[in-house]
Amino acid sequence: MGAIKLNAVEKWYGKAQVIKGVDLEIADGEFIVFVGPSGCGKSTLLRMIGGLEDISRGTLDIDGKDVTAEPPSKRGLSMVFQSYALYPHMSVRDNMGFGLKTAGAPKAEIEQKVAAAAEVLKLDSYLDRRPKDLSGGQRQRVAIGRSIVRDPTAFLFDEPLSNLDAALRVEMRYEIAKLHEKLSTTMIYVTHDQVEAMTLADRIVVLEFGRIAQVGTPRDLYERPANRFVAQFIGSPKMNILPCTVKDGGYALEGARGGSYDGSGNPVEVGIRPEHVTLGSAGDGQCDGVVDFIEYLGADSFLIVDCGPLGKVNTRYVGDAPFQQGDKVGLVFDPQRTHFFDAEGERV
Structure with missing residues (x-):
């Protein structure tokens, strides 16, 4: 079991409040990702769950039991840090089994659990090596294996891939996703990388200044952001x-044309993702602009279009865009993919 519930959790450092009344329920076996900019409180919240930071106010339940005052060793959780924190003089086998050894587990049990974890993580042939003989990805797998052998109620990952290069990050994302599929254990994962969040999570928790801005599936957050920050x-x-301004069933952009608006409320901003903007001839769509910069990425091209008083609009074009810097273009917004926000930045 690995159901976790946070009830009005707060964290104070003197007079500074960094976690501001977080309520969250995590189901057994769920993969939850905490994401947000630096300083939003995501690592602090994870450490509070793990018992490495005290909870100033509120309570934490694990499988229905209040563990707010319990030390980390009594919570049944296992944490994987950004730093591998491996013992350099020990083999992979000894590093993975060290926690069980210090807990007094029988030698046969340690060997069985280490072998099982090594098989899951594809470390079978590396058990007699030392950390210095491993790649960064292999060292991170050893750190994960050290957690697996403890058979925890839940895994807590604190930005475990941030020390890896881009190619290894992609590989390790896949391996962590497959690990969750095999173990079906609750996982809470902290990252500032929204690509990791989108590809790994069952649900994402977006944090802003110590508060939850929105909780939902990756598709929910992408298609229906609750506010401008999440969007x-x-x-x-x-x-x-x-x-934008709204009048007579439509919206108007400053110094440009607008489009239809079928909502209610009083929006003052319209949001549109780069991939939902089509480039055409000047005079088409909602506004005109001049191609200011082109980023060619192979499969995609990103074109930054200067739309005068509206500012610069980022657009995505599949493949090599047939435009040059300085070309005048029209921007057509997909009417089914526009988002509207009020003066407070909340979704309308």
């Missing part, structure tokens, strides 16, 4: 936000 944090490149 621009989830998705790469970020969503374009443009000032």
Whole structure:
């Protein structure tokens, strides 16, 4: 079992409040990702769950038991850090089994659990090597294996891939996803990388200044962001936000044309993702602009279009875009993919 519940959890350092009344329920076996910019409180919240930081106010339940005052060793959780923290003089086998050895587990049990974890993580042929003889990805797998052998209630990952290069990050994302599939154990994962969040999570918790901005599946957050912050944090490149006014069943952009609006409320901004903007001839769509910069990435091209008083709009074109810097173009917004926000930045 690995159900975790946070009830109005707060964290104070003197007079500074860094976690501001977080309520969250995590189901047994769920893969939850905490994501947000630096300083939003995601690692602090993870450490509070793990018992490495005290909870100033509120309570933490694991499988229905209040563990707020329990030390880390009594919570049944296992943490994987950004730093591998392996013992350099020990073999992979000894590193993975060290926690069980210090807990007094029988030698036969340690060998059986280490062998099983090594098989899951594809470390069978590396058990007699030392950390210095391993790649960064292999060292991170050893650190994960050290957690697996303890058979924890839940795994806590604190930015475990940030020390790896881009290719290894992609590989390790896949391996962590397959590990969760095999073990079906609750996993809570902290990252500032929204690509990791989108590809790994059952649900994402977006944090902003110590509060939860939105909780939902990756698709929920991408297609129906609750506010401007989530809209621009989830998705790469970020969503374009443009000032607008609404009148007579439509919206108008400053100094440009508008489109239809079927909602209610009083939006002052319209949001549109780069991939939902089509480039055409000047005079088409919602506004005109001049191609200011082109980023060619092979499968995609990103074109930054200067739309005068509206500012610069980022657009995505599949493949090599048939435009040159300085070309005048029209921007057509997909009417089914536009988002509207009020003066407080909340979704309308």
